[in-house]
Amino acid sequence: MSNEKVFAAVAIVAGVMMAGGPAVADGDAEQGRKAFRQCAACHSIEKGAHRTGPSLANIWGRKAGTIDGFRRYSKALKGAGVVWDDKTLDQWLANPKSLIPGNRMVFSGMADGAERQDLIAFLKGISDGGAETAGGMQGGMMGQRLPNLKELGPNNQVKSVTHCADTYDVTTQNGETHQFWELNLRLKTDSSENGPPKGAPVLIPGGMRGDRANLVFSSPEEISAIIKEQCKNE
Secondary structure: OOHHHHHHHHHHHHHHHHHHOOOOOOOOHHHHHHHHHHOOOOOOOOOOOOOOOOOOOOOOOOEOOOOOOOOOOOHHHHOOOOEOOHHHHHHHHHOHHHHOOOOOOOOOOOOOHHHHHHHHHHHHHHHHHOHHHHOOOOOOEOOEOOOOHHHOOOOOEEEEEEEEOOEEEEEEOOOOEEEEEHHHEEEEEOOOOOOOOOOOOEEEEEOOOOOEEEEEEOOOHHHHHHEEEOOOOO
16 A cells, blocks of 8 residues: 555544544633523522522533532432533533433533534633633623622612502612512522521512512511511501
8 A cells, every 4th residue: 555545544544533532622712701691591600609500610520410509400410420521511512411311401402513612611711710711701690790689778678568469569668669560579589698688678670661570588488477468458
């Protein structure tokens, strides 16, 4: 066989091996930062700041289902034994249900292989360099930290809450009373260090028309203790 044929054969074999080998994080981290917008509704990149899903800070080399402080892992994820690296993250981002059947993540997958590599490069970068690599993009929604509810003023601090028929009347410490249709007022709890003070819920406006809001308590037992069934005309 001539040298030219030998070199051609080697090139073909090398090409096949490269095509079939594991994915590597050779993507563009800056483009990956943009791709992370698809993840930001459910994940933060701030250490310990868990949302619907766990924080993705320091994900590189971590065993799936093991981050401290996150309690909503599926049994499938906790028992998978997967360690996050170039290959497993690429498989996960392509099709989470295929890599770990029975997991709870409501994400169908990212079909674009180049986009996956960009995102993987970004995730590896924040594991190596933290906030500096993230470019200031901390918190749950691309640079917006969740507010410290203990620091809100009298416009948000709740004085009393009454319910009558299908209406909530929420009076804040500044003396204003806000009325909400009961399906437009979401009752929530935030037991984190940034949650409201005990016994002092806060009102967070929401909705483009101002007709919706979140009423946030520090614990579930406060909800029935603070909300009173009372009709003012009775």
